[in-house]
Amino acid sequence: MRSICCGELRTSAIGANVQLCGWVDRLRDHGGVIFIDLRDRTGTIQITVDPDKGKDLFNTAESLRNETVIQINGKVRSRPDEAINSKIPTGEVEVLAERIKILNSVTTNLPFSVSIHDEESIKEEIRLRYRYLDLRRERMNNNLKLRHDTVKTARNFLEEEGFIEVETPVLTRSTPEGARDYLVPSRVCGGEYFALPQSPQLFKQLLMVGGIERYYQVARCFRDEDLRSDRQPEFTQLDIEMSFMEQNEILELNEKLIANIWKKTKGIDIPIPFPKLTWKESMDRYGTDRPDTRYGMELVETSDLFAQSGFKVFSKAISGGGCVKCIAIDQGNASISNVRIKPGGDIFSEAQKAGAGGLAFIRVRENEEVDTIGAIKDNLTTSQIHELLVRTSAKPGDLILFGAGPTDIVNKTLDRIRQFIAKNLNLISESDLSNKWNFLWVVDFPMFEFNSDENRLEAIHHPFCAPKTEDIGEAKSLWQEKLPNANAQAYDLVLNGLEIGGGSLRIHNPELQKNVLEVIGFSSKEAEEQFGFLIDALSMGAPPHGGIAFGIDRMVMLLANEDSIRDTIAFPKTQQARCLMAQAPANVQNKQLEELHIASTWVDPE
RNA sequence: GGGACCGUAGUUCAACUGGUUAGAGCACCGCCCUGUCACGGCGGAAGUUGCGGGUUCGAAUCCCGUCGGUCCCGCCA
DSSP, rough: OOOSOOGGOOOOGOOOOEEEEEEEEEEEEEEEEEEEEEEEEEEEEEEEGGGGGGGHOOOHHHHOTTTOOEEEEEEEEEOOOOOOTTTTTTTEEEEEEEEEEEEEOOOOOOSSSSGGGOOOOHHHHHHHHTHHHHSSSSSHHHHHHHHHHHHHHHHHHHHHTTTTEEEOOOOOOOOOSSSOOOEEOOOOOOOEEHHHHHHHHHHHHHHHHHHOOOOEEEEEEEOOSSSBBTSSSSSEEEEEESOOHHHHHHHHHHHHHHHHHHHHHHOOOSSSOOOOOEHHHHHHHHSSSSSOOOOOOOOOHHHHHHHTSSHHHHHHHHHHOOOEHHHEEHHHHHSOHHHHHHHSSSSHHHHHHHOOSSSSSEEEGGGEEEEEEEEHHTTTTTHHHHHHHHHOOOOOOOOOEEEEEEEHHHHHHHHHHHHHHHHHTTTHHHHHHHHOOOOEEEEBBBBBEETTTHHHHHHHTTTTOBBBBHHSSOOOHHHHHHHOOOOBBBEEEEEETTTEEEEBBBBOOHHHHHHHHHHOOOOOHHHHHHHHHHHHHHHTOOOEEEEEEEEEHHHHHHHHOOGGGGGGSSSSSOOOOOOOOTTOOOOOHHHHHTTTOOOOOOOOOO
């Protein structure tokens, strides 16, 4: 249907007869001559329609609306010198139309303009309802290309490294740990249900037992939890697993993979190896396990300084088993007013949202003088002030904000304030937004975390992560006892404050696997029922193995400098997990339910 | 489950403190225009102000409910 693409035409094509297909990007009708910007996925080219070429041709051209699909024949010629458009790559040439064929016309009002020239911010609701039009726009078209390039680069790299892609079931069994499952009723096995996989975790481990040694998959994963700008009910992981690899070997391989992706998609050289931070260090210094290291304002421990303080908020926090930590904001006295850090202020509310009861502050003045509320000032000694200034490296003009209370709340509060202030004071400059890539491995996660609601230990990643061997020792009889305090051979890849991947070495010893399940509250009967096939497999010559999974949607979001993963997915769902275009989910016929042996208990709220 | 913001023409926005015919750009329709490139000029059509109820002499505006969208907490790794 076409001999060349619109965006490919250059002066080298002058004189050639070409046949082009595409959409009318816009039309400039001068009465005597008509210019059509014809667009396909490669770009736009100016088509010139001259009245001398015939009445019919000219009438057809006059009737064209934006987004009409046409095929044109014509000769490429250079533009007059004064009419060269240096803003577009094809701006030195144009095609003189000989024939225009309308392949499809636009008969309804377009909900929004596709042309880059009218790229105004359309309500997302409208974009999602007419997603096919939105995809035709340059922004989404480019994002999908970028996504393709990302995945293609990963495939090429992994192929070179001896990995093969293996598909795993989408219909599988529900597992008790983790997120809520999407369920699929079985027609054949009445009363029983499949679940859609939250990840191919167990299958990829079993592929290792199956001797595949090096597996990957671009895997769709499903989680029936509430949505966020970076969370969709179905999302894509680059899922990787390998046998006979130490943790450092796995990290090294994945650093190369990531460096490759950034190089191929953005032309950016990412320095490897990536820095590593232990989970504990990350929590101490940033209050989170996914720190944004593009700016400072690290958390500073001051519990020992204020343990005996007459300021009760501080001393009680510590005697209650918690801590007092602070962050120093460079020249914060000038940029942040008291109104903002006192009740009702925006920074104070951030602290509140994290669960903090209050937000103590100290303003640093000249000569180690400070300003603060009376209750704190009256209880501060000069040596305490001196030590505080040394630890925080605070200078005159700086503002120090405190979190005091249970350690998890303090960390959460200061993490949140740190991020809020960084954003608010533009500590990440506009150019950094697309150019600064702070990769970081967070390693040595604890195996378990106490869930106070259920009064039991929970696996932090999942129950198949291997503990560090030095933490549990060789003696099997002591594993059960040592496991709760062990760290895992687990790692997360963090980029600019977002987790883009995570993985671990897996347990390949059936006894240890049973022990771990026991620690998180599985009886041996339950363990057998739910994970018997895994434990059996581990008993039949399972190789040491481990792996990682990357969130492709998030990775592409960051590469594309977008704020939502919806802009990296062709057909995403809304926050209510609806597809506005296909109108899914939708009702089904009763007959279908009967076949599936299920009945709805849903009552329409009226 | 909870909190915040939003919903006006196909679309992006406007409409003062509640005030009389709800405006403008783009798109659409018609006419004019031979070198534009976000072409230009003249004219036109286009609205159940998401939906339902209430307050009021009077509601796009205030109140309640509801539907839809976004962000966040819970939830989720």
